[in-house]
Amino acid sequence: MLIFKSKHKLLVFLTIFLMAFHSLNNVFLAVIISQMIDAAVIGSMQSFLISAGIGLIGFLFFMVIGLLMVKCKTMTIKTINLSVKETMIEDIVYNSKNTEDHSADLSFMTNDLKQLETKGIEAELTIIQLAFTAVFGLVAALYYDIWITLAFFVGAFVPAILSMSFQGRIETSSKQWQQSNATYTNRLKDYFNGIETVRTYQVEDRVISKATEEADKMEDSLMKMNQTVESINQIVTTTAMIFSVIMPFGVGVYRIIQYGVTLGSFMAIVQLSNSITNPIIQIMELLNGYATTSNIRERYFIAKERTEKKLYTNDAKNIPEFSSIKLEELGLKFKEQFIFSDVDLEIQEKDKVLVIGPSGSGKSSLLRIIQQTLPISEGQYLYNGEECNNGLMQQFSLIRQQPLIFNDSIRYNITLGDDFTDEEVMEAVHLAQLDDVIAENGLEYPVGDNGRNLSGGQLQRIEIARALIRKRPIILADEMTSALDEQTASAVRQTLLEIPCTLVEVSHKFTKEELKEYTQVWDVSQF
16 A cells, blocks of 8 residues: 555554544444433433433544544645655656656656545545444444344445456556546647647647547546446445345344344444445445556556665766777667668767767767667667766766756756855856856846746857856767857857867857867768
């Protein structure tokens, strides 16, 4: 269960203890009802008043316990929810295979985890509380009369078995809905991102029609899942009414007539039967909903294991200082076709490498291979002469063609929350030609969603400053000057050529004079 894998086990067990204590409330109610009815049968007002007084004090006490239970329960749900989200964010950041499109991850974090909260975490706590209620009610009822109690218990057990037989159908419908929901989210993101193009070519009606069609498919899957769950619940509820009400009441009347069971005892058992049958029915319904979270729970447990064991961690302490990278007999295949093959490349410390070639020739892919974010199809990757297939991420800084900008301050977008001094930040600002932007706005200036408060060239320079401030031995730059004016581009490029680092730059804008400033020029079209 999710709750027992929580880091805050003391809070979980305190919540369960309070649930157990509060579940005695129904037993206490049955005892008071029995005493009051027996007092009425024998005509004793004194017995009635004593029972009423004890009941008043007892219910106030259980109210206090209930308030404490609610507080602990809500705190438990919050802490577990936060822990689940923290684990999933960590796992996605380190391990997600969706490097370009995170729609599926976003759908999981927003839709699936909300379902896990309501039908998983909350359901587990409610099931435990209902189980205490049912067990305590059964024990108390047996004290009054075993045969009437057994009739109520058997009557509750029959619909429980029936409900369990439907679990497979519920899980199947849940999987279909999750797949449909993920597809819908992805398509919707595509449509919204392409609104400008849609308006340009006046195809709004077609896009609306396609989006509505995808929504219909998703809603149809959701409807079928809900119909399956609700239909099963209806069948189980009807079965429960027959076996949990009609049959045990018949046994009770028989025991009163034939064996002298008191009316007070029978009414106490009737009251306690609600504490047996209703919780069991509710548990079955909750288990049906709980079954819809099986895939979500499985993904979370896998992520939890990975994060606890730190299976993604690169041990940078064991990486020797960079001296060379060799790619021997390198081959890169895309859709069963080689982009290039049997290529030998070598980068030495402080090399300045320019990668050129036509669009689509594999320039950016080559950078990703060097950074080890794209696996090679053939060949060997040698770091300082030794084969190395991962763990080098901290050796690289990356300047992307399309800057990755967070909706935060300029400072945060440069440091990404790392602890750099103001002097280090301003040094990177100066090297990236950002002085004018900082002079006008300051480091705490919010860049806005997708960097809308700054120009494309200013955002590109933030990306460059982010790479420079870390002073890593290798800088990978993919069309880093594409959004810069000629003067700024020249100044930034000159900075990167002069600082003591290894540079591998992809560019399609260069002059013959600039080519001479690089120690190597790789023309990917010749590979």
